[in-house]
Amino acid sequence: MNDVLSYAFGGIVGLLLTASGVLAGLMRARPGRNFRELKLRIQTWWWLAGLLFLALGINRTVAVVVLGLLSFMAFKEFISLIPTRPIDNGALLLAYLAIPVQYLWVGRGWYGMFIIFIPVYVFLLLPLRMVIAGETKGFLRAAGTIHWGLMTTVFSLSHLAYLLVLPAHTGAHGPVRGEMLVFFLLVLTQLNDVAQFLWGKWLGRHKAAPTVSPNKTVEGLLGGVATTTLLAWLLAPWFTPLSPLHAVLAGVLISTFGFTGDVVISAIKRDIGVKDSGSLLPGHGGILDRLDSLTYTAPLFFHFLYYFYY
Amino acid sequence: MSKLLNTASRWAETPLRLLFVTCVAYPVVWLWLGIHVRHRERLPTRGPAIIAANHNSHLDILALLSLFPLLRIPGVQPAAAADYFCQNRWLKWFSLHVIGIIPVVRGSLHLCPDGPDPLADCYRALEAGKVLVIFPEGTRGAPEEMAELKAGIWHLARRFPQVPVIPVYLHGLGKAMPRGTLIPVPFYVKVAVGQPLHGCADKLDFLHHLREQLTWLQHKVHTPALADD
Structure with missing residues (x-):
């Protein structure tokens, strides 16, 4: 280290x-x-x-494997939460199989395959497996929910792992390694959650998404955006190759879409009728309750960075 | 000669069971599936005790075994249907010596009331201070649905009124591996352990009470309604 x-x-x-x-x-x-x-x-x-x-x-291999296990647990939590048809168990096993394969592309640094494997191959082949099983009742709902689960818990989160294998780059204070990018994104996303919570507790008056997540307030959101953007600007020279302007933009991106990821997962939980996605993390709920913001910030931050610097 | 063989196989039994629990039950239940237990402290640490659980999947036995620490495993034995688990030589050997089941002949009380008591081996296990795991529905049935409870559990509880009957509700295993499938699909499993019951003279009363307990536990593990936060 x-x-x-x-x-x-x-x-x-x-x-x-x-x-x-x-x-x-x-x-x-x-x-x-x-x-x-x-x-x-x-x-x-x-x-x-x-x-x-x-x-x-x-080392890097351990990091990719740990993130792959995180995807496995998050996908499992999602699949356990939603109603599934027993007949889709075969398709679900294939969907699970997509997790190690996706992280294998990450480990090999094969960008082209990493970026299309789930949205092209897996999304198109899973319905074929479901057709072979032969049940049409509830087909669209089943295909849609499995796709959505893979999209958020596997495809999105694997971007966090791909940050690790990006080639070394030079930042303002020396070389930037993938581990530093992961650290930057994780810390900003999680601190943004905490900052929004604290600003909301302190100043919160106006609900930001009353029907989806009654605890979220406009004041909390804005306070979070300000705090996270400031932090991004302060930390970026040490952890990323981002210029000051890009660092500010990344801060705004992470805080607004961290919020979005949070409320989107809240909407899913509300639709299903649960408060927490699971019980793996005492005091937090499930693993998805902790990773909700990351399902948005990981791919969006990755592509922002990738477009401008790699 | 056969006596010698018997003794030898009994010696071999405990390590085989421990190996099975360590290499199959624990990894499948704790890592592949993932399990959350409510009121784990209500599980008996010592026998004699009866665990009465709902039954939807072969994984149920694995899940229940995995709730006990390794050193307690030799004292935990599931009662299982003889007609199913002893249908051929290999399965019988595996069920008896690796899983450690007590075979029970289903329905034999009705078929020949004067024959040997099908629960005799269960009595012996309880007398030896074991934790007996029993599925009072008698069959795996439809996924995630509870069937009617059979009377066997009442016979056991009445004969041993001082032995606690602990209801346990298992959720998710029927989704992970319903009957007719062989590969478990990862689903988180939820388990709720209830308050102990004791045997009583009235059969219907006892079964009704046990069923009520299991239904109550079922409500507790099912996705809790959204609190108004």
């Missing part, structure tokens, strides 16, 4: 220590209130930070 990333992880540990410290202070100041959910949430953050450290700190 290089110097920039070591300092960056030091920063993460500092942030989490602050969060744990503030929580301890709150628990002492207001002993009557229940902080269980917040405590679990921060505890889980520690675990996630440790996992990220392991994934980015060992």
Whole structure:
């Protein structure tokens, strides 16, 4: 691991220590209130930070495999959430098989295949498998939901892994490696969620998406955009090859589409009638509840960067 | 000679079962499928006890075995249909020695009421302090649907009134591997463990009560309604 990333992880540990410290202070100041959910949430953050450290700190293969497993768990959560037809189990196994294959293209750095494999080959071949199974009732709904699941949890998230295999580039403060780009995107996306939540708690008056996610406010969204854009501008010279103007644009992109990913997954959950997508991450809900923003920011940030710099 | 063989196979049994649980049950249930257990603390750490679970898939046995720590596995035995699991030599050997089932002849109480008690081996297991896993529906049935409960569980509970009957509801395994399929498709599995019941004299009362408990657990694991946040 290089110097920039070591300092960056030091920063993460500092942030989490602050969060744990503030929580301890709150628990002492207001002993009557229940902080269980917040405590679990921060505890889980520690675990996630440790996992990220392991994934980015060992080597690139480990990082790609860890991200592939993340896609597997996210897709599984999605498939467990939606109504599926028993007859599609064969098609679902094929869809699962697409996950290691997609990450194989990432590992080999085969950009052309990585970018068309799911939207062309898998999307066109899965319905064929479903036709062979032979049940037409609910066909469109089944094909649509499986496609949507692969699109968000596998295709979108694999862009995060492809950042790792991009060729080395020079930034303002030395060489930029893929791990630094992943770190930049992950930290900004997750901090944007936290910033929107905190700004919304503090100043939130006007609901941003009342029918989909009643907790989201316009003030939270704008506060998040401002915070994330500032952070992007500050961090970009160390972690990315982005120019200051592009860094600001990337900040706006990540914060607005982080919000979009969040509300889109909320709309799906509301449609199905659940509050959390699962129970894998104590205090957060499921893995999709944590990755929702990334399903939008990963491909959008990737292509922004790829268009201008690679 | 056959006695010697018997002893030898009983010695071989425990490592085989542990190997099966370590290499098949744990990875399939914890990694491939993924499982979330509500009220795990209600599972008995020691026998004798009866676990009464709903049944939709062959994976049910794997899921229930995987809820116990490895060292407890020798003390956990599922009761399973003799006509199915002992239909040929290989399956019989595998079921008895690797999974560790207690074969029960289904419906034999009705067919020949004077014959040997089909539950005799279950009695022996409970007397030996084992945790007996039983599927009171008697069959896997339609995916994710509960069939009527058979009376076998009541006979057991009445004979051992001090032994707790713990209802367990399994959700998702019938989706992952419904009857007639062989490869489990990854679906998250939810398990809810209920409060222990005890045997009573009235058959219908007991079965009704058990069914009510299972239905209540079913409601708990099914996707909770959206809270108004």
